[in-house]
Amino acid sequence: MAENAISKQCVVIGGSAGGLPGIIYILEQLCPDFPTPIVIVLHRRNDRDSTLTALLSHKTTLLVKEAEDKDVITPGIVYLAPADYHLLIEKNYSFSLDHSEKVQFSRPSIDVTMQTAAEAYGSGLITILLSGANADGTAGLEATRHNGGISIVQDPAEAFAPFMPQSAIDQLVTDHTMNMAGIVTLLYRLLVGPVTHQ
Amino acid sequence: MEAAVSDQQINLLLTDLLYVYGYDFTAYAKASLKRRINRLYTLDHFPSFAEFRYRIRSDENYFNRFIEQLTVNVTEMFRDPLFYQALKTQIFPVLATYPFIRIWHAGCSTGEEVYSTAILLKEANLLHKSILYATDINAEVVKKAAAGIFPIHQMQQNSENYQLAGGREEFSQYYIAGYDHVLFNEILKKRMVFSTHNLVSESSFNQFQLILCRNVLIYFEKDLQGRVFALFDESLDKLGYLALGSKETLKMSPMVSRFRQVDTEKIWRKMQ
Numbered sequence: 114m115a116e117n118a119i120s121k122q123c124v125v126i127g128g129s130a131g132g133l134p135g136i137i138y139i140l141e142q143l144c145p146d147f148p149t150p151i152v153i154v155l156h157r158r159n160d161r162d163s164t165l166t167a168l169l170s171h172k173t174t175l176l177v178k179e180a181e182d183k184d185v186i187t188p189g190i191v192y193l194a195p196a197d198y199h200l201l202i203e204k205n206y207s208f209s210l211d212h213s214e215k216v217q218f219s220r221p222s223i224d225v226t227m228q229t230a231a232e233a234y235g236s237g238l239i240t241i242l243l244s245g246a247n248a249d250g251t252a253g254l255e256a257t258r259h260n261g262g263i264s265i266v267q268d269p270a271e272a273f274a275p276f277m278p279q280s281a282i283d284q285l286v287t288d289h290t291m292n293m294a295g296i297v298t299l300l301y302r303l304l305v306g307p308v309t310h311q
Numbered sequence: 312m313e314a315a316v317s318d319q320q321i322n323l324l325l326t327d328l329l330y331v332y333g334y335d336f337t338a339y340a341k342a343s344l345k346r347r348i349n350r351l352y353t354l355d356h357f358p359s360f361a362e363f364r365y366r367i368r369s370d371e372n373y374f375n376r377f378i379e380q381l382t383v384n385v386t387e388m389f390r391d392p393l394f395y396q397a398l399k400t401q402i403f404p405v406l407a408t409y410p411f412i413r414i415w416h417a418g419c420s421t422g423e424e425v426y427s428t429a430i431l432l433k434e435a436n437l438l439h440k441s442i443l444y445a446t447d448i449n450a451e452v453v454k455k456a457a458a459g460i461f462p463i464h465q466m467q468q469n470s471e472n473y474q475l476a477g478g479r480e481e482f483s484q485y486y487i488a489g490y491d492h493v494l495f496n497e498i499l500k501k502r503m504v505f506s507t508h509n510l511v512s513e514s515s516f517n518q519f520q521l522i523l524c525r526n527v528l529i530y531f532e533k534d535l536q537g538r539v540f541a542l543f544d545e546s547l548d549k550l551g552y553l554a555l556g557s558k559e560t561l562k563m564s565p566m567v568s569r570f571r572q573v574d575t576e577k578i579w580r581k582m583q
Contacts, residue, residue, distance in 0.1 A: 182529050182558055183536075198529075198558060201342035204318075209340040210529040210558050213347070213383040229342045 119206050120188045122149040122237035122304065125230050127223030127253065129156040129245025131273025136243065138293045139300070140173040140191065147175060148304055150186045152202075152230070154194040154223045156245070166193055182210045194221040201229040217249035227253025231260040238262030239303060241296060242287075245277030255286040263303065265289045265296055315352050320360050321345055327368050334378065334448075335511045338535035344381070351380045379451045383530065387468060388423045390525075391557050392475030395431060397576040399477055402552055403435045406520055412441040415519045415546065417510060418527035419445035422456025423469075427476075428523065429499040430485055434478065438502055444517065446508035457505040459495035463488055510539050515546040522547060526556035533563070540564045544581070553579045 128136055132155055143151070157165065163179065170177040173191060180192040186206045194200035199211040200221050216222035227240050227250065240257040242250040244267060254264035266287045269275030281287050289299060316324075321344065328334045336344065357363040366373050389395050406412050412432075416425045425445040432438040447453050461469075470482040486493040508516070510527070522543050528536050543553055544566055553561070553570070555577040561567045570579040 181560075183533055183563070195558060201340070201346070203340065203342050209342055211343045211346070211383065212385055212526050212529070212556075213343070214385055225346070229346075232342075 119185065120149050120237075121206075121234065122239075123152060123186065123202075123206075123230060123234045124149055124239045124241065124300065124304075125152045125154065125227050125253075126241045126243065127154045127227065127245075127250040128243035129219075129223075129247060129249065129274065129277055131244035131246075132156075132277075134244075134273070135267055135293055137169070137172050139241075139297055140169060140175070140177075142297045143173055143175055143191075144305070145174040146189075148188055150188050151175070151191045152180065152186070152194070152200070152226060153191065154200060154221050154226045156219050156221070156223075156249070157196055169193065180208045180210075182208060184208045194226060196221075199225045201225060202233045203229070204233045206233060217247055219247070219249050223250040224252040224256075228256040231256040231262055234260075234262065236261035239265065239300065241265045241267075242278055242281055243267045244272035244274045246274040247277060248280040250277055251281045251284050251286060254281045255284065258286055258288065263288050265291065265299065267296065268292045316345070316349050316360060316363070318345070320364075321348055324348065324364060324367065327364065331368055332374060333512070334509070336381070338511065338532045340530055340532055343383075343530055347381050347383070351377065354380075375451060379449050382420075382447075382449050382452075383526075384420045384449070384452055386420045386423045386526075387465065387472065388427045389469065389472035389476040389478075390424065390427075391576075392472050392477075394525075394554070394557065394576045394578075395427060395472075395476035397574045397578060398428070398554070399431050399435065401574055402521065402554075402578065403431070403437060405550075406441075407435065407437055409520060410440065412437060412521070413517060413519045414441060414443045414521045414523070415517070416443060416445040417508070417522060417524040417543070419447050419453070419456055419505075420449075421452050421461075422459065422505075423461070424523065424525065425456060425503060426459065426485075426495055426499060427473075429502060430473070430478070431476070432502075433499065434480060438499070441502055443503045444519075445503055445505050448507065448509045448511075450507050453505050453507055457500075457503075459500050460492050461486075461495070463491050463493050466493060510542065511535065515542055517546065518548050518551075519546055520548050520551045521554065522551070523554040524556075525554065526559070528559050529556065537564055540566050544569075547581045549581060549583065551581050553581070555579075 177191045257264045266278040269279045271292045473482045486495045
């Protein structure tokens with residue numbers, strides 16, 4: 114496994130207002146040998162404390178870390194987009210950071226990470242869009258599908274702020290609309306095989 | 312949105328820039344570069360890639376716009392106030408011991424960080440014996456930086472950052488407001504030297520006690536980052552300081568063994 118540290122698959126999760134519980138729900142159910150890297154883009158206040166990384170670390174056996182410029186994206190790690198930078202994915206499966214204009218009033222922008230991930234991972238990409246109150250992520254899901262990946266949104270009826278998943282549904286860029294339990298089951302079916310987790 | 316300009320076409324543009332204008336962007340991080348190029352392509356409503364390419368190749372004014380749009384010029388005064396606090400409390404007392412202080416802002420963009428440093432130098436009573444070199448690849452932004460004119464609507468945020476950075480005066484004393492812009496004081500500008508400089512292709516031009524290059528290296532690929540670090544190394548006096556952006560680090564560079572990180576902020580001191 115150490116020999117083949119680069120994964121050609123990746124899961125990118127985007128969330129905004131009310132997105133954190135969904136992220137925690139997913140992380141809590143990831144097995145220690147989950148086969149792909151996870152990249153999380155969560156809109157949040159622009160500060161430099163690492164409480165969010167610490168908080169999420171307690172929810173999973175996987176390593177949680179803030180994504181750093183030029184990091185090679187590695188399975189077994191949950192990466193968190195740093196506050197106030199866009200997180201981009203290069204075609205050599207590494208990160209680069211970008212401090213350009215906000216997109217959809219957001220930096221980090223979910224669209225930016227998903228669009229660049231779609232170009233890098235193609236059909237190996239799964240994107241998940243959770244609760245939120247703006248339209249960020251819709252273009253990211255569109256890019257995912259355009260490049261052969263799979264896009265999933267949280268059921269707006271379950272989301273604290275339904276606007277973000279609903280926006281993607283309205284633009285017809287989603288492959289699956291499901292509640293959180295369904296999303297986790299689907300992730301396992303797509304990436305791990307028959308469902309055996311609790 | 313489907314990318315309008317493909318990877319292959321971007322390579323064509325980068326080759327043109329190098330051969331027609333002598334600007335080498337081939338070692339810039341590709342994902343960001345592609346976003347910037349596609350953004351401009353959409354913004355300027357080009358009907359085809361061929362016309363876009365022709366315009367860049369043949370129209371030098373448009374080429375200048377292209378360079379300006381390709382590089383990210385999002386900046387503010389006292390960005391990351393805690394960084395400036397560290398500069399003020401930990402670096403300036405050491406710089407104060409020099410008879411003459413030379414500082415280089417590499418990749419100064421529209422100059423906000425240069426004015427920030429100058430203000431803190433003034434308050435530390437060091438500005439009169441300091442000179443701040445401010446350079447950027449992009450002639451347009453250097454012109455703006457040298458003018459010292461900034462939109463007035465940014466001043467509230469700038470003033471807040473200034474306070475958080477440990478500024479102790481009335482921030483508005485440093486500029487004169489007129490209509491929707493402000494003009495920064497001559498006393499600050501007098502100590503600044505502005506010039507274009509390309510970190511990719513040009514060499515060291517002086518020796519400095521402090522080099523600030525913040526949020527520039529993230530746009531470069533790893534090899535180019537290494538070359539720029541070597542350029543900074545060459546341009547730093549022994550015991551000089553190198554300041555990077557909050558998400559940039561020297562730790563991947565072989566040079567790091569000769570530098571010591573000064574603080575939790577991204578400031579390194581050249582030890583040998």
